[in-house]
Amino acid sequence: MPELPEVETSRRGIEPHLLNKTINSIEIRQHKLRWPVPENLASLATGKKIRDVCRRAKYIYLKLDNGCIIIHLGMSGSLRICQKEMPAEKHDHIDICVSNIILRLRDPRKFGCVLWTAGDINDHKLIRSLGPEPLDDLFTAEYLHSQARKRTCSIKSFIMNSHIVVGVGNIYASESLFKAGINPKRKAGKVSLTRIEKLVTAIKTTLRESIEQGGTTLRDFTSEEGKPGYFAQRLLVYGRAGEPCAVCGTVIKRVTQQARSTFYCAQCQR
DNA sequence: AAATTCTCCTGAAGGC
DNA sequence: TGCCTTCAGGAGAATT
Numbered sequence: 491m492p493e494l495p496e497v498e499t500s501r502r503g504i505e506p507h508l509l510n511k512t513i514n515s516i517e518i519r520q521h522k523l524r525w526p527v528p529e530n531l532a533s534l535a536t537g538k539k540i541r542d543v544c545r546r547a548k549y550i551y552l553k554l555d556n557g558c559i560i561i562h563l564g565m566s567g568s569l570r571i572c573q574k575e576m577p578a579e580k581h582d583h584i585d586i587c588v589s590n591i592i593l594r595l596r597d598p599r600k601f602g603c604v605l606w607t608a609g610d611i612n613d614h615k616l617i618r619s620l621g622p623e624p625l626d627d628l629f630t631a632e633y634l635h636s637q638a639r640k641r642t643c644s645i646k647s648f649i650m651n652s653h654i655v656v657g658v659g660n661i662y663a664s665e666s667l668f669k670a671g672i673n674p675k676r677k678a679g680k681v682s683l684t685r686i687e688k689l690v691t692a693i694k695t696t697l698r699e700s701i702e703q704g705g706t707t708l709r710d711f712t713s714e715e716g717k718p719g720y721f722a723q724r725l726l727v728y729g730r731a732g733e734p735c736a737v738c739g740t741v742i743k744r745v746t747q748q749a750r751s752t753f754y755c756a757q758c759q760r
Numbered sequence: 761a762a763a764t765t766c767t768c769c770t771g772a773a774g775g776c
Numbered sequence: 777t778g779c780c781t782t783c784a785g786g787a788g789a790a791t792t
Contacts, residue, residue: 564786601787749765
């Protein structure tokens with residue numbers, strides 16, 4: 491399940507293969523993703539040079555002279571760099587062919603998307619209302635604390651809200667709250683500035699560490715070369731219900747919040 | 761406005 | 777062995 495570190499790992503992996511290359515063709519085998527893949531995507535992008543390979547939140551976009559191809563990996567999406575003769579397998583929905591290689595999107599669950607925007611990426615409907623990047627200097631404890639004021643939702647769903655801050659998915663939310671010693675069920679507005687400071691630091695360090703490890707592979711994530719990420723072995727609470735807490739030995743709990751699993755240590759997290 | 765629920769989809773895992 | 781059920785989950789849309 492790609493979260494920000496996995497998306498960034500993918501972006502870094504594909505970038506050197508694509509930068510300043512011309513798109514020769516695009517093959518769409520499956521239009522039915524989260525939103526329909528634009529019918530005219532190939533005609534818009536063919537012959538255009540890829541000027542940049544960027545990420546905003548969990549979106550990757552290829553910047554061309556006349557617009558951007560926006561890609562989201564959803565739950566089960568992955569990007570691979572393939573040789574031209576490599577046949578497409580099941581769930582390989584889209585090929586973007588560039589010089590002698592193919593950027594291939596595979597997405598068994600079809601929660602991802604491939605879209606086009608002719609305008610400024612930051613004006614796009616899906617991008618414009620997003621909160622700050624977690625690794626950006628704009629994401630500070632003061633910012634998060636001011637946003638949390640009067641909020642009654644849980645601190646976990648608060649940090650997973652992409653209008654507040656992007657890129658904190660289910661895994662890293664649990665991990666960051668553990669590191670910060672905050673109970674996931676606590677109301678967002680009831681967390682002190684001091685503890686919000688710990689949380690912001692925890693979010694940044696957790697995401698940075700995971701990017702260094704090439705992301706977390708739980709089920710189907712692999713890099714553009716098909717390699718798994720190694721952060722999973724560093725997870726402290728996620729997926730560890732029933733196991734002892736690494737810090738205090740108390741059995742780690744699993745609860746459901748907003749129909750998502752949350753893992754935490756009731757002793758360490760208050 | 762804020763918070764919660766619904767929805768898309770398929771593979772994996774567990775039960776019998 | 778194999779069929780059936782349940783679950784996971786990003787995030788926008790719909791609903792309360």
